[in-house]
Amino acid sequence: MSLNSVGRPTRPAASANDAGFASLTGGRGLLQDEALIFERGSWEGTGVDLPAPEAGTEDLAGLVRAQPLSLPGLSEPETVRHYVRLSQKNHAIDLALYPLGSCTMKHNPRLNEKLARLPGFADLHPLAPAPAVQGALALMDRLAHWLKTLTGMPAVALSPKAGAHGELCGLLAIRAAHAAAGQTQRRLVLTPTSAHGTNPATAAFVGYDVVEIGQTADGRVDLADLAAKLSDEVAAIMVTNPNTCGLFERDILEISRLTHAAGAYFYCDGANFNAIVGRVRPGDLGVDAMHINLHKTFSTPHGGGGPGSGPVVLSEALAPFAPTPWVVHGPEGLKLVEEAEGEAAQAFGRMTAFHGQMGMYVRAYAYMLSHGADGLRQAAEDAVLNANYIKARLSGVMSAAFPDGPCMHEALFDDRWLEGTGITTLDFAKAMIDEGFHPMTMYFPLVVHGAMLIEPTESESLAELDRFCEALLALAGAARAGDVERFTAAPRLAPLRRLDETLAARKPRLTWRPAEPGVAPAPLAAE
Amino acid sequence: MRYLPLDEVDRRHMLGVIGAPDIDALFADVPAPARLSGPVNLPHAAGEIEVERELAALAGRNRPAGAGSFFCGAGAYRHHVPATVDHIIQRSEFLTSYTPYQPEIAQGTLQVLFEFQTQVAALTGMEVANASLYDGSTACAEAVMMARRVTRRRKAVLSGGLHPHYAAVTGTIATAEGMDIVRRPAAVDGEADVLAAIDSETACVVVQTPNVFGTVTDVTAIAEAAHAAGALLVVVTTEAVALGLLKSPGEMGADIAVAEGQSLGVGLNFGGPYVGLFACREKFVRQMPGRLCGETVDADGRRGFVLTLSTREQHIRREKATSNICTNSGLCALAFSIHMTLLGGTGLRRLAEVNHGRARTLARALAGVPGIEVLTPRFFNEVAVRVRGSAAALVEDLAGEDILAGVPFSRLDPAAGLDDVLLLAATETTTPGDIDALVAALSRRTA
DSSP states (O other), X not given: OOBOTTSOBSSOSSOGGGTTOOOSSSOBTTBOOOOOGGGSSOSSOOSOOOOOOSSOSGGGTTTBOSSOOOOOOOOHHHHHHHHHHHHTTBOOTTTSOOOBTTTOOOOOOHHHHHHHTSHHHHTOOTTSOGGGBHHHHHHHHHHHHHHHHHHTOSEEEOOOOSHHHHHHHHHHXXXXXXXXXXXXXXXEEEEETTSOTHHHHHHXXXXXXXXXXXXXXXXXXXXXXXXXXXXXXXXXXXXXXXXXXXXXXXXXXXXXXXXXXXXOEEEEEGGGGGGTTTTBOGGGGTOSEEEOOTTTTTOOOOTTTOOOOOOEEEOTTTGGGOOBOEEEEETTEEEEEOSSSGGXXXXXXXXXXXXXXXXXXXXXXXXXXXXXXXXXXXXXXXXXXXXHHHHHHHTTTXXXXXXXXXXXXXXXXXXXXXXXXXXXXXXXXXXXXXXXOOOOEESOSTTSTTOEEEOOOTTOOHHHHHHHHHHHHHHHHHHHTTOTHHHHTOOSSSSSXXXXXXXXXXXXXOSOOOSBTTBOOOOOOOO | OTTOOOOHHHHHHHHHHHTOSSHHHHTTTSOGGGBOSSOOSSOBOOOHHHHHHHHHHHHHXXXXXXXXOBXXXXXXXXXXXXXXXXXXXXXXHHHTOOOSOSGGGBHHHHHHHHHHHHHHHHHHTXXXXXXXXXXXXXXXXXXXXXXXXXXXXXXXEEOTTSOHHHHHHHHHHHHHTTOEEEEOOOOTTOGGGGGGGOOTTEEEEEEESSOTTOBOOOOHXXXXXXXXXXXXEEEEESOGGGGGTBOOTTTXXXXXXXXXXXXXXXXXXXXXXXXXXXXXXXXXXXXXXXXXXXXXXXXXXXXXXXXXXXXXXXXXXXXXXXXXXOOXXXXXXXXXXXXXXXXXXXXHHHHHHHHHHHHHHHHHHHHTSTTOEEOOSSBSSEEEEEOSSOHXXXXXXXXXXXXXXXXXXXXXOGGGSOTTEEEEEXXXXXXXXXXHXXXXXXXXXXX
C-alpha cells in the first residue's frame, strides 16, 4: 500500500473487485442502481400541478381514449434523482478525453447553451410573421455567410437536420440538376470502400446504384480505378476529405477534374471539415456539394446521439436546386422564401417542416464568433497537431495503419501489433474503459483490419494527451506481457460488464411490459 | 483563445516529438494551389462579452411567444416546460456524451431511450417505438418509405388534412425513392376523402388527427378500408399533448404512428431541433428506420440496455439499410421523456383537458366576432376560422398591435385557395387576457 507524506493511503491495497467485498444491500457506494420508472408504485401520480380544465370533453364524445393513458408520473424530487442517477452511468466529454474517430467529440462551450436559451430564440414560433422574427432571420443569414466564406462556396442550404440528412439534400440537388439537363441516364454513385455507411445508404435511398472505388496502399482514392469507373452513367462521386483514414486526399484536384470531365458532380462528405477549417476551402478543391456537421466542426453538443445539424454548401451549378426555405433580403427587411415558385422555381423540394435546427444555428454561430477566423484556423491546426502527437507517441508500440507522412485530425492504427496476443481490437478498447477513457472508434474504416481510429480534437491539453498516451502504452505493455484476462474480461470497473448484444437482437425487448398488469416481467437470461 | 488549451510552448514541444519543423509540414498533403496563406475574411476572435452582446441584440429583434397575446400552432405549440427538464438535459453526462455505442459506459442514455420508447409506444397505442427521428415531418416520410418496404407497393395516399409541409417533405423524399404520391385536396373535415383513392397498388394511407385544421377524426373506418386493400395506415399527430386525451392511433387501427414530440419538453426554437416520434406494430420491427434500444444482460447477468437490431442501419448494412439516418434527436428525446415522467398518464390527460378547455373558450369567443366563422367541427386545441379578406394580411396587421393571431393557411399551402383561413391554437399558456385582447382587436377590424 502506498502512503502519502501524512500517512494517508493513496491507493487501495487491492482493487475493489478483487477484494471480494460485498455491501449488505447490494449497494455500490456512489454508483446507484436505478430501476425503470415503470417499476415504481406511482402510476396514478404526477409531478406537475395544473389548473382545473375550464370546460369538459363532452364535445369529443366517441373520440376520447376508451382506457385512460397509463404511464407513471413521478414527483419532482423523484424525477431529479432518477435522471441524476442515470446520468452518472454515462461517459462524457466533460469527464475525459473521448477519442471517437470521425465523431469529433470536442468541448461544448456553455456560453452557447446560454445564448440558445434566450427567449428571442428558444421561445420563437417558426411561423410567426416576418416582422416578428427579423433577428432570427439575420442570424441565419450571418451563419450562412460564415459557412460560405469558410468553404469558398456560393450557396448554402441550412435546413438539413443532420449529416445524413445533408447528404440526402446534396444528392437530391445533384439529381435535380441532372434531370434539368436531361441526364437521367446517370444512375450510379461512386464512393470509396472507406466511406461512412451513410454515403452508400443515402445514394441507395435516392435510387442510385452504388459502385465502390478502390484505394491505394497509402490510404487514398485510386485515381486509375476512379477514371476507369467514371462514365456518362455516373451522377456523382461521394468522397470524404480529409478521408476516413484521417488522411488528406493528395490528388483531390485531379479527382474533381476527372469527375467534372465525366459530367458528374463531386459530393464531399464534410464530416472531417474540422481538420481544415481556415486552411483549405472546399470550393477551391472543386467540390459541388458538402454537408457540414455543426455538431462536429462547430461544437454543438452531441446530446447522447443528437440533435445534429447538417447545412449543405452548394456550387454555382447546384445552387438553383437548393431546397426551400432560405433567407433573402427584401425591401421590408429579411424574409423566407418558402415555396418552389418564382426565384425558387427549380428548388427540388423541402427537407423538413420548418427551417432546420435553429437551436444549433445559434450555438454554432456563437462558436464561430468566439473563435473568429483566426481562432477557427488555430483550432484546426491544434486538432491536427494533437492527432499527430498521439500518432508519434504510440507508433513505437502500436502499428499505425499509414505510418508514412502526417495524418490530419485523427490517427489510425490497425491490429497487426496485437497478433499472437489473443487480444482483439474490441478487447483492447474495452480495457480502456477501466483506465477511465472512452474507447476509440473501432473496426472503421472497413479498409483497415481491426481499425482503431483516434480523434483527440483541439480541446485536449498536452497533459491530458500525455495521460491518454501513457494509459494506452501501459495497456499495450500488459497486452504484450500476456495479461490477457485484463482485456478479455474488460471492462470490470464500469457500471456494467460487457453486454450480450446477440441476446438483445435475437429476442428484441424494446419496451417495458408487465408480465401481467402490475407485475414486472421476468429478467432476460443469457442462454 | 479561451477554448484552446495548447500554448506556443506546448506546440513547439509537440512538433519536436512528431519531428515536424512547423505546423505547415502537417498540412503538406494539401495541394499548393488550395492552401490558404492566412485567415479568411471574417472577424477575429471575440470574448464572451462581445459574443453575448451580438447574440442578445439579434434575440432582441424577435418577438417571443411569451411576450404577449399568442395563438400560433400549425405543427409547433407553445407549452409550459417544467424547469426540471432543462436543468437535467444540461447535465454534462447527457449533454456531452455521444451515441451510446459503448453500452458499458452509456447506460444512462440507454435506459432513458428504453423508457422513452416505452412512453411513446403507450402514447401512440402501438407495440414498439424507436429512439426518435429528426422531427414529425421526416418521421412521416420515413413511415411512407417503410410502408413501401413492408407492402412492396409504390403508391401513398396523403389526406388533405395532413400538414402541407409534411406532405411536401414526404413528397420530396419518397418521390426521390420512386414512390407515387397522391395528395387529396385540402379539406377541413376531409380525412375520409382518402377512401376513394385506395386501391390494390396502395402501400399506405396517411391521415392526420387532429389534422392541420384542428379537426379530430376517428380513423377506424379508414384503417379498415386500408387493410382490406392490403395497405397500411399511417396516423400523424403534430400535437403530442392530444395523445393524452384522444383515442390513440393504435386504438384506431394504425400500423405506423408518427408524431412531432416538440410539445413535451422541447420548446419552439423557431422550428428546431424537435423530436420525431415513430411507433409501429411489432411485426414490422425489422423494417423500422432509426436506432432502437433493447434490453439485455451483462456478463454478470445484470440487466442492461444496448442499441439493437443494428443490421437495419447504415453503419452495418450500408446501401441495404432501411434508412440513411444516423444522428437522431437524443437530447430532445430526453427532454420529452423527462417531461412525460413528470406528467405521467394522469398529468398528461389533465394537461390535454386544460388545453381543450382553453381552445373551447377561444372558439366560443371567436364565434362571437362578427365576420368570423369557426370552421373546425371537432377540435382539440386548435381551430381554423374564416376571416374577411386575407388571413395573412390580418396576421401582419395584428402583429403591429403585438398580437400574434395565428398562422394563415396560405403560409403553409398558398396554392390551396384558402387565403381567408386562419389557424389558431390555445394551450395552457394562453390566458383569458390574451383571448380578450385578440377578440377586441378582431372586433375593431371586422365590425
